[in-house]
Amino acid sequence: MNNMLQGVFEDVLVGNKDEVENGVILALETCIPADEILNKSLIAAMTEVGKRFENGDLYIPEMLISARAMQAGLAILKPHLLAGEVTVTGKVIIGTVKSDLHDIGKILVAMMLEGVGFQVIDLGTNVAPEKFVEGIQTYNPDIVAMSALLTTTMQNMKATIDAIEKANLRDRVKIIIGGAPVTDDFAMQISADGFAPDASRATSLAKSLVV
Amino acid sequence: MESSDIHFSVLSDEQITQIHNAALEILERIGVEVQSKVALEILHGAGASISQGNRVRMIPDLIENALKSAPSQVTIYNRHGERAVVLQGHASYFGGWVDCPDYLDPQTGKRRPFRYDDARLSTKICDALPNISWVNDAGWACDYPAELADRLIFKQMLLNTSKPLGCDSYNADNLRDCLDMAAIVVGDHQSHRERPIFFHYSEPVTPLIHTEEGVSKLLLCAEESIPCVYTPMPIAGATAPASFAGTLALCVAECLSGLVIAQQHRPGAPIIFGGVPGIMDMRTTIFAYGAPESQLLSAALSDIAHYYNLPTFGTAGISEAKTVDEQAAAECTMSCMYSVLSGANLIHDVGSLDHGTLASIEMLVLADEIISYVRHATRLFPIDSESLSIEVIEKVGPAGNYLMEKSTLMEFRKWWKPSLFDRSARSSDADISRLGDRVRAKSLLLIETYQPEPLPEDAVKAISDLEKKWLPKS
Numbered sequence: 001m002n003n004m005l006q007g008v009f010e011d012v013l014v015g016n017k018d019e020v021e022n023g024v025i026l027a028l029e030t031c032i033p034a035d036e037i038l039n040k041s042l043i044a045a046m047t048e049v050g051k052r053f054e055n056g057d058l059y060i061p062e063m064l065i066s067a068r069a070m071q072a073g074l075a076i077l078k079p080h081l082l083a084g085e086v087t088v089t090g091k092v093i094i095g096t097v098k099s100d101l102h103d104i105g106k107i108l109v110a111m112m113l114e115g116v117g118f119q120v121i122d123l124g125t126n127v128a129p130e131k132f133v134e135g136i137q138t139y140n141p142d143i144v145a146m147s148a149l150l151t152t153t154m155q156n157m158k159a160t161i162d163a164i165e166k167a168n169l170r171d172r173v174k175i176i177i178g179g180a181p182v183t184d185d186f187a188m189q190i191s192a193d194g195f196a197p198d199a200s201r202a203t204s205l206a207k208s209l210v211v
Numbered sequence: 212m213e214s215s216d217i218h219f220s221v222l223s224d225e226q227i228t229q230i231h232n233a234a235l236e237i238l239e240r241i242g243v244e245v246q247s248k249v250a251l252e253i254l255h256g257a258g259a260s261i262s263q264g265n266r267v268r269m270i271p272d273l274i275e276n277a278l279k280s281a282p283s284q285v286t287i288y289n290r291h292g293e294r295a296v297v298l299q300g301h302a303s304y305f306g307g308w309v310d311c312p313d314y315l316d317p318q319t320g321k322r323r324p325f326r327y328d329d330a331r332l333s334t335k336i337c338d339a340l341p342n343i344s345w346v347n348d349a350g351w352a353c354d355y356p357a358e359l360a361d362r363l364i365f366k367q368m369l370l371n372t373s374k375p376l377g378c379d380s381y382n383a384d385n386l387r388d389c390l391d392m393a394a395i396v397v398g399d400h401q402s403h404r405e406r407p408i409f410f411h412y413s414e415p416v417t418p419l420i421h422t423e424e425g426v427s428k429l430l431l432c433a434e435e436s437i438p439c440v441y442t443p444m445p446i447a448g449a450t451a452p453a454s455f456a457g458t459l460a461l462c463v464a465e466c467l468s469g470l471v472i473a474q475q476h477r478p479g480a481p482i483i484f485g486g487v488p489g490i491m492d493m494r495t496t497i498f499a500y501g502a503p504e505s506q507l508l509s510a511a512l513s514d515i516a517h518y519y520n521l522p523t524f525g526t527a528g529i530s531e532a533k534t535v536d537e538q539a540a541a542e543c544t545m546s547c548m549y550s551v552l553s554g555a556n557l558i559h560d561v562g563s564l565d566h567g568t569l570a571s572i573e574m575l576v577l578a579d580e581i582i583s584y585v586r587h588a589t590r591l592f593p594i595d596s597e598s599l600s601i602e603v604i605e606k607v608g609p610a611g612n613y614l615m616e617k618s619t620l621m622e623f624r625k626w627w628k629p630s631l632f633d634r635s636a637r638s639s640d641a642d643i644s645r646l647g648d649r650v651r652a653k654s655l656l657l658i659e660t661y662q663p664e665p666l667p668e669d670a671v672k673a674i675s676d677l678e679k680k681w682l683p684k685s
Binding site for chain 2: 056059060061099101102104105108150151152153154155180181182183185186189198199200
């Protein structure tokens with residue numbers, strides 16, 4: 001690989017955001033095609049990050065920092081990429097359900113989804129069913145992801161799915177759920193399309209739903 | 212009284228002072244977000260500064276006054292009006308899990324969603340186990356909506372144990388219904404204010420948020436003299452700083468600001484301090500209850516509570532293991548030992564597996580044995596002229612034995628008698644049984660044979676009449 005691209009690759013691996021930005025700018029200035037920078041340094045680096053995480057050589061905070069650095073590089077590349085070259089894995093709207101203010105898990109999932117190329121719109125916490133419906137209408141996502149920490153607020157996942165059905169939008173999206181008290185059985189009970197017990201598996205689940 | 216004689220401290224007074232000062236600085240300079248309008252009015256009236264609508268900053272005086280008026284002893288009574296759980300000093304009382312979505316069925320060995328009847332059964336088992344001092348609220352059942360399950364399960368708890376209870380209600384209105392049920396059991400509301408049979412659990416949201424719902428329950432508890440645990444679950448590295456001094460400073464700031472709200476609303480309201488601090492496992496992202504760091508943080512928080520002379524909430528008997536295996540036993544033992552040695556008062560979550568998502572009766576039964584062991588291992592023996600036994604040593608002399616001495620006959624009965632741990636002299640391969648099998652057998656036996664003391668008929672009827680108010684019309 002070209003030295004410059006190798007440099008960006010390494011900087012994504014260690015999560016050095018500033019160096020990634022500088023490296024991408026420099027690579028563009030030396031006329032390396034934008035899609036080559038994207039695929040050979042940014043995406044390749046995140047794939048390597050994913051592998052190292054699976055092997056237990058990298059941990060969550062390191063993966064998030066790499067994802068943040070990658071996103072910073074991508075932001076600089078975007079205007080230079082042709083429409084078809086930006087291979088966004090998919091689009092996700094994500095939120096913590098109504099009456100629930102807990103968001104650390106949701107934040108983790110959102111960052112990891114971005115790290116593998118999803119475009120993620122974070123609706124925040126305490127998101128009412130109507131807001132999820134609006135989110136589908138506004139952003140046209142592939143996936144709606146819901147989080148809840150409390151057994152009491154989990155019920156609002158069902159209320160949200162019901163609202164989406166009522167708005168005739170259910171067939172347009174895949175719905176995935178997660179959160180400490182959420183289980184596979186609960187997901188089946190409320191007819192969600194999937195459940196993941198942690199952010200890493202949420203990412204794999206999301207990827208499997210968009211192919 | 213369930214005090215151990217042997218304690219340890221993680222923190223020196225000077226270190227606690229540093230954390231205390233850091234908490235004061237957080238509250239004075241950074242502030243907390245208070246989403247409850249009622250609490251904002253209370254705090255405004257108390258002189259706290261409010262900016263951006265709901266960012267509240269408090270000067271140290273407000274905290275000092277709250278610490279002065281908060282009681283150092285909080286007592287929770289059993290159904291008979293006896294002082295069953297006296298939270299003060301280093302006295303430790305263990306209770307069960309709360310809100311587990313799944314249940315490990317001891318009959319099938321399989322995991323399934325937690326059902327309403329599992330709450331009845333587990334209350335019964337907690338009632339049976341001598342080292343479980345109070346019964347916690349299962350609070351969730353897959354076969355009922357959450358806004359009903361809390362009260363239905365609370366009713367089952369009242370019916371199936373006479374021990375004190377922990378309550379975790381859906382909202383303040385439901386808490387009122389639970390209080391009404393408890394008042395029936397003890398006679399009336401005034402009697403319950405004087406001798407409460409349950410405490411309530413509510414939380415701020417880390418970092419630095421007091422929610423409308425959490426605060427509304429805290430305020431109701433203060434009004435009705437219901438002992439209230441209002442404490443956070445800071446996750447080091449995720450919702451709180453990864454440096455443990457910072458984790459604790461943040462936790463203390465959230466706790467103290469909650470204490471101010473409660474004490475301003477009603478000085479002397481019985482509040483339990485503390486929290487459930489722990490780490491996020493940075494590979495799997497779960498909250499690691501069983502981690503050594505989580506034990507250390509909890510013990511440090513107990514030290515801080517003792518410094519404030521406030522009763523404290525603790526956590527033990529819970530594991531990340533998915534079944535009652537060696538990991539479950541190890542994590543159970545470590546957490547129970549740490550809790551008793553550090554003098555945590557109201558210790559919860561006994562019997563939980565899989566980072567608090569799996570309720571297990573077998574884990575409760577195992578923990579009961581382990582708690583008993585821990586209590587014996589932390590009880591100091593007397594050292595005085597009689598116990599030094601010089602006369603006995605002289606009498607027995609060289610090469611004698613002590614088997615039939617009066618002191619032996621008196622003393623050996625105080626030693627720990629295992630009911631599940633194997634102390635047999637030797638076994639052939641054919642005789643070997645595993646602890647897990649004996650735990651399961653005891654669990655099944657208790658399920659089949661144990662009958663809790665029933666509630667008087669008139670109380671049962673009155674509670675059923677009350678229940679009609681909130682049950683859906685079928």
